[in-house]
Amino acid sequence: MDQNSEIVSKQVILIVDDTPDNISLLSGLLKEQYKIKIATSGVKALQIAAQQPAPDLILLDVMMPEMDGYETCRRLKSDLLTVDIPVIFLTAKNQAQDEEKGLLLGAVDYISKPISPSIVMARVATQLNLIRVQHLLRNQNKYLESLVQDRTSKLGKMQDAIIMAMASLGEVRDNETANHICRTQNYVMVLARQLSQHPRFKQELSNENIELLFKSAPLHDIGKVGIPDKILLKQGKLTADEFEIMKQHTSYGRETILSLERYLGESNNFLRFAREITYSHHEKWDGSGYPEGLTGDAIPISARLMAVADVYDALITEREYEPAFEHQTAINIMRDARSSHFDPDVLDAFLQMADKFDMIARSFREPLLKSSGSGATHETSSYAN
The missing domain is CATH 1.10.3210.10 (Hypothetical protein af1432)
Structure with a gap:
C-alpha cells in the first residue's frame, strides 16, 4: 500500500464482547467511519490485537466468561506488541471502584452501558484523533x-x-x-x-x-x-x-x-x-x-x-x-x-x-x-x- 493510501485508509477498531446483540449495535454504529474487527472472548482479542496491522483502538467488555475484560486489558498492557493500543471499557459495572480499576490497568476511558451512541462516537473520535x-x-x-x-x-x-x-x-x-x-x-x-x-x-x-x-x-x-x-x-x-x-x-x-x-x-x-x-x-x-x-x-x-x-x-x-x-x-x-x-x-x-x-x-x-x-x-x- 502506498503512502497516500495509508493516509486515507480507515482506522481499525477491535470490538470485544461475548454478546452478539452488543457486537451488532457497536459495529452498526461505527462501521461507516471505521474498519471493524470482532472478538467474542478475551483470548481471541489477544490474538487479533497481536496481529499486524494492529487495531488502532479496542472497545472491551468487562463481564466475559473465562477471561474477563480486566484480565484481557492487563495482558494487553504487559505485551510489547499491544501495550500502546488504547483500550476503552464498555460495561454495565458503573461503580467508582470499577472505573478506577479499569483506568489503573491502563484503559484510556470507561463508558457505562447501556451505551449512548453519541457518547461512544465522541469518545472514539477523541482517542483516534490523538492517535493520528x-x-x-x-x-x-x-x-x-x-x-x-x-x-x-x-x-x-x-x-x-x-x-x-x-x-x-x-x-x-x-x-x-x-x-x-x-x-x-x-x-x-x-x-x-x-x-x-x-x-x-x-x-x-x-x-x-x-x-x-x-x-x-x-x-x-x-x-x-x-x-x-x-x-x-x-x-x-x-x-x-x-x-x-x-x-x-x-x-x-x-x-x-x-x-x-x-x-x-x-x-x-x-x-x-x-x-x-x-x-x-x-x-x-x-x-x-x-x-x-x-x-x-x-x-x-x-x-x-x-x-x-x-x-x-x-x-x-x-x-x-x-x-x-x-x-x-x-x-x-x-x-x-x-x-x-x-x-x-x-x-x-x-x-x-x-x-x-x-x-x-x-x-x-x-x-x-x-x-x-x-x-x-x-x-x-x-x-x-
Whole structure:
C-alpha cells in the first residue's frame, strides 16, 4: 500500500464482547467511519490485537466468561506488541471502584452501558484523533533521524515545517491561523532572551534552550484535536461542564508528547519544553489555573513564558464576537494580573519588551476578521470583566 493510501485508509477498531446483540449495535454504529474487527472472548482479542496491522483502538467488555475484560486489558498492557493500543471499557459495572480499576490497568476511558451512541462516537473520535497526531510525530522523528548525518541544515528547516504542521492540527480546528503560531513563538523567544541573564532564569534559558523553546511553542494547543467541535467552535461563553471538557486539551497535549517519548525510549529538552508548555500554559501564579492548580515556581518556566505570550495574543486579536483590545489596553490588563496570573518577574520582562511584542503583532497581523473557538474567549473575558 502506498503512502497516500495509508493516509486515507480507515482506522481499525477491535470490538470485544461475548454478546452478539452488543457486537451488532457497536459495529452498526461505527462501521461507516471505521474498519471493524470482532472478538467474542478475551483470548481471541489477544490474538487479533497481536496481529499486524494492529487495531488502532479496542472497545472491551468487562463481564466475559473465562477471561474477563480486566484480565484481557492487563495482558494487553504487559505485551510489547499491544501495550500502546488504547483500550476503552464498555460495561454495565458503573461503580467508582470499577472505573478506577479499569483506568489503573491502563484503559484510556470507561463508558457505562447501556451505551449512548453519541457518547461512544465522541469518545472514539477523541482517542483516534490523538492517535493520528502521535503517528505524525513519530513519523516525523523517524524521517529526521534517517537523514541527520548528511543533511543537517536541510533537515533543520524540514523539522521546523513539520512542527508547524503538527501545531496547525490544533489551531485549524480552533479556526486559528499560522499567524497566531508565529506571533506566540516570537513572543516567547523575545521574552526568554530578556530573562536569560536574570538570576532566577539564567540556568534554564541558555541560547540553545531558547531556540528549542521557539520551536516547541507552536505545539501549545495541539491537544485541541481531542476536543469536540461543538465545544471547541462554540460562539460565546462555555457552560461550566463544557469548560471542564475544554480544559482537557492540556492533558491530551501532554499525552501526545509522552507517547512520543515512550516510543523513542528517551526524552530531550525539545520534548520536555513541548510537554511542559502543552500541559501547564494555563496554570496561574496564584494557583487558580489548570489543570493542576500549580503555584509559583512549581509552574515550569517554559509554561510561564507561554502564558504571557498566549494571553497577550488573545487580548489583541479580533474575534467575530469580541473586538480586539488596543496594545496599551492589553498591557494595562496584564499589568493588573501581575503576581496573580503571571510570574511577577516574567511579567516585568514583558512590560520592558512590550514594544517588541507590538512589533511582532504588527508583523504577523491577521489580514481579515476571523472567527475563533471558545478557547480564546476564556482568556480574554476573565480580564475584561
